Amino acid sequence: MKYVLATLVTVLTFFFAGSCQSQTKKQPQTQNQKKTDAQQLDAKDLRLTWEVVEEKYQGKNQTLSALTIKNNGKKALPAQGWTLYFHGSPSFKPKAGEGAPVKTEHISGDYLKMVPTANFKGLAAGASQSIEFVSAGLVINPFRAPQDFYLVWDQDKTKGYPIALEVQRPNHTKIDWLTPQDIYSQNQVIKDIPAEKLTKIFPTPAEYQETGQIFTLTQTVPVVADKAFQREADLLASHLGTIFGQKPAVKATGTGKAIKLQQRAGMGPEAYELTVTPQEVVISATTPAGAFYGTQSLKTLLPPSALAKRQNSVHVPGVQVKDNPRFGHRAYMMDVARNFQEKKQVLKVLDLMALYKINVFHFHFSDDEGWRLEIPGLPELTQVGGRRGHTLDENEFLAPAYGSGPEVDKLSGSGFYTRADFVEILKYARDRHIKVIPEIETPGHARAAVKAMDARYARLLKEGKKTEAEQYLLRDPQDKSVYRSVQNFNDNVMNVALPSTYNFLEKVTDELLSMYKEAGAPIETIHFGGDEVPAGVWERSPAVQELIASNSKVNNIDDLWYYYFGKVIDMLKQRNLYLSGWEEVGLTKVRKNGRLSYVANPDFVKDNVHVDIWNNRGENIDLPYRMANAGYKVVLTNVSHFYMDLAYQKSYDELGHNWGGYLDVDKPFSFIPFDYMKSMRVNENNDPISPSVFANKEQLKPEARANIVGLQAPLWSEMVKTPERLEYMLLPKLLGLAERAWAPDPAWATDPESAQSKAAYAQAWSEFTNVLGKRELPRLSHYAGGFKYRIPTVGTKVENGKVVANIQLPGFTVRYTTDGSEPTSKSKVYSGPISEKGTVKLKVFDAAGRGSRVTTVQNK
Structure with a gap:
């Protein structure tokens, strides 16, 4: 989602492939079939190898590659009677x-099949x-290669057999990948700052001063909290229990050495003050949220080594802190629709978000490839929409996507959260002052829901319940429209002319609200997607034509957009x-x-619509500011x-998207919200x-700054x-978002562009990387x-005949070998230029002993 494919694809005719038919049943084997099976090649004996032959083939943005099929079995692969299913462009x-x-x-999405022609003579x-x-496109990293092949025999088209695939590393040089020398140059600006000179609370507080006096913390030190802050005190005590092996006492009153959470009027909704003296730790706040953020700052104030093993005591640096966030909306978006993550x-x-004061969890639980939340009364949403596997008709589950494989109920293609799971998630987030914004993807990116409601329709129609069957139908069965989404679906859009579509949305909305009520969790908004509905x-659709004929406010297809979201806004208003x-x-x-462009729609501004704006590319570089200037609340x-799913670097070994560029930890850190260009x-x-590129682009007006409500980092899956x-793609990049969303506007x-600011940025960047690394x-x-x-x-x-090295995160350790072996946590520590000749291999290690990828350099 939120990306444009490298090439346009030919629009294919819309089809509805047997949604009202029952799934093909596997018939009992006949003696002839059993005999054929005995003579049949075992799919495990096939091996596939894929390799790049030529990048920029014929001078175009395309790749020539080769797929080699090797038969390691004792039986032949026949000339006909089989299909290979796989995922790719x-x-x-x-x-x-x-x-x-x-x-x-092409079947749908990234799902394709390969069949032998008359020219295949068997193997x-x-x-x-x-x-x-x-x-189309270049193979920047292995994600662009075809993946996850499986074999299906014609004699039993219901069963798929996975086949091993080896993707060979390209040995060409037509792609200008980032080199170790490039990384060295990037790192040269980073200074190694002594740990004692670093700010010891993260994200950076608004006001911070160290006093030089420490507080000695042990498990006997109680947490004394005012009544309003008992929950926050209990969470803090639980964390301290992981350090000492025993949870400290939580009290409502007490004297003597303690951690105190005190309520004080007149502070901001998320503000706090933290004072550490040798006698006590005092956190003051007006609200529970402020008190909670004070406890999170105390947790980052503790030495990182405190969690490595059980402690008898921990020294807490003496500080005086006054703090409050820059933005009230500090968000992370988790996509569990494309690939599922367990509860x-x-x-x-959520624990990670809370530690770094990220207070909005945008929960993307539905999309084309999956619906992950149980909705009582609509079991097909998760039984069909929440499961993937090899299928002939998608009546019982969806087809594979993103290499999820032929077997149903296998992570990460299949999975969903029960109602009880989601209530637990809501309570967990509530206790950590994280708002959960659920996203119901509509009207596009809705294939999982559309197919699930098709299955429901077929089931009830078979039972003779036509009216009930049509109650939540999301497509017009007579619709012959031709379209293709940017993710290559032609059956993934809800029909907004159908009353049943709004029945569905109201049903899901009300069930969601019931879960929030049970959890005691706040909810102010629901995200209804709205992106990437394709032309055509x-x-x-006869239902659409009937609506246009009967509704004076809907004169054409374009008007359906405003009709749809107008009805959604009204539905939400009724529910506050x-x-x-x-x-x-x-x-x-x-x-x-004759040219189509998009401008801010003045009609919805008055309705307090909030927009998450991702597109600051091409002609839309200034889109976030244009919409804020028009009055929209912009995230x-x-x-x-x-975009956390973008590859860290332009390197073959860095898995990730590259359509939107590359995203290392410096990109979020360097972001300037009110002047991002x-x-x-x-x-x-x-x-x-x-x-x-920026000439004549609209800048943010001073009076519109209040319309920039926050920042958000999504991780598409x-x-x-x-x-x-997930953790690899998220960290440490997410910490840059945390810093920019919470910390004051940096000088x-x-x-x-001034020399003074460039020097200040270099210093700030060094401090940030040192805080991360140490x-x-x-x-x-x-x-x-x-x-x-x-x-x-x-x-x-290599410099002056010696190998020199540096790292992005001071505090980590570089180790190396000169005998051709891969460095381990026991290898030599790099402490200066390496004079040995030949192959030098280097690797970065953290304090826990985990290592980076190996970098190899030849010192001739």
Whole structure:
């Protein structure tokens, strides 16, 4: 979601593939079938190898690659009677065209199939065959390669068999990947700052002063809290219990040495003061939220090593702190629709957010590829929409996506949260002062819901319950519209002319509100998506034509947009909620001189619509400011600085998207919210941006600053299949968002091009990287069970006949070998230029012993 594919695809005819048919049943095997099975090749004996043959093939933005099929079995792969299903770009086609031994067909999304043609003559035991393919785009990293192949025999089309695939590393040089020398140059500005000179609370407080006097904390020191702050005190005591092995006492009153949480009137809604003396630790706040953030600051004030093993006592630095956030909306968006994360991982992420004062959890639980939340009364949403596997008709579960494989109920393609799970998540977030904004993706990006309601329709229609079957139907069965979304679906949009669509939305909304009520959790808004509805949708729907004929305010297809969101806004108002959505919910189409553009829609401004704006690319570089100037409440979700799913670097070994550029930890840190164009220094290809790009772009008006309500970092999960991958993509990048959303506006942001500001930025960047490397990442190695954050690779080059190296995060350790072996946590520590000749391998290690990728340099 929120991205544009590298190439346009041919629009195919809309189809509805047998939604009202029952899934094909596997018939009992006949004797002939059993005999055939005995003679059939075992799919496990097939091996696939994919490799790049030529980048920029024929001088175009495309790749020539080769797929080799090797038969390691004792039986032949027949010339016909099988299909290979896989995931990749729909542009993946055999080079030989009609003369190729196979042909590929796009099914939906990233899901394709490959079948033999009359030119395929079979593959004998021990034989192999290589087939060349051409596909759009360049293979920046392995994510662009085809993946997760599985075999289906024609004699039983209901069963898929996974096949091993090896993706070979390209050995060409047509892509200008980031080199170790480039990394070395980037790191040269970073200074190693002594730990005692670092600010010891993170994110950076508004006012911070160290006194030089310490407080000695032990498990016998109680937490004494006013009545309003008992929950916050209990959470703090639980954390201290993980340090000492025993939870300190929580009291309402007491004297003597203690941690005190005191309520004091007149402070901001999230403000706090923290004072540490040798006698006591005092946290003062007006609200429970303020008291909670005071306890989180105390947790980061503690030495990171305190969590590494059980402690008898911990020294707390003496400080005087006055603090409050810069923005009230500090958000992380978690996509569990594309690939699922279990409840325990969601709770762990909430712990991470709370520690760094990120107070909004944007919960993206529905999309084309999955619906992950149980809705009572609509079981198909999770039974069908929450499961993926090989299927002929998607009546029982969805087809695979993003390489989730043929087997149903296997993570990460399948999974959902029960109602009880979600109530638990809400309570957990509530206790940590995190607002949960649920997102119901509509009207586009809704394939999982559409298919689930199709299955419900088919079930009830079979039972003779036509009226009930149609109650929540999300598509017009007579719709012959032709469209294709940017993610290559042609059946993923709700029909907004159907009353049943609004029945569905009201049902889901009311069930959500019931869960929030049970959890005692606040809810002010629901996010209804609104992005990337493709051209051509609804144009040939009889239900739409009937609406246009009967409603004077709907004169054409474009008007359906305002009709739909007007009804959603009214529905939310009746429930004392406001609408949140992606930027499209607040845009209107304008055609001038035959050219289509989008401008802020004045009609919804008065309705307190909040928009998460990701698109600050191309002609829309200034879109967030245009919408804020028009009166919309804007959450800056800029792809250029906050998309956590973008690869850290332009390196083959860095898995991640690159359509929006590359996103290392410096991008979020360097973001200037009220003048972000000055933060945009490189384009999507990492090339310097010309100042002419910003000419005549609309700047944020001073009076519109109040309309920038906050910042958000989303992590789309197309390639995030495990908790470890999630944590790798998220950390340490998310800490840059935490700093910018909470800390005061830095001095270097006022005039970033001046020599004085550049020097101030270099100092601030050094301080930030030192805080991460020496305090926060070592803490996160153990916090909440430990996080598998990314460890940066070594920057290195050969200089004067010696290998020199540096790192992005001071506090981490570089180790190396000169015998060709991979460095381990026991290898030599780099402490200066390496004079040994030959192959030098270097690796960065954290305090817990985890390492980065290896960097190899030849010292000749």
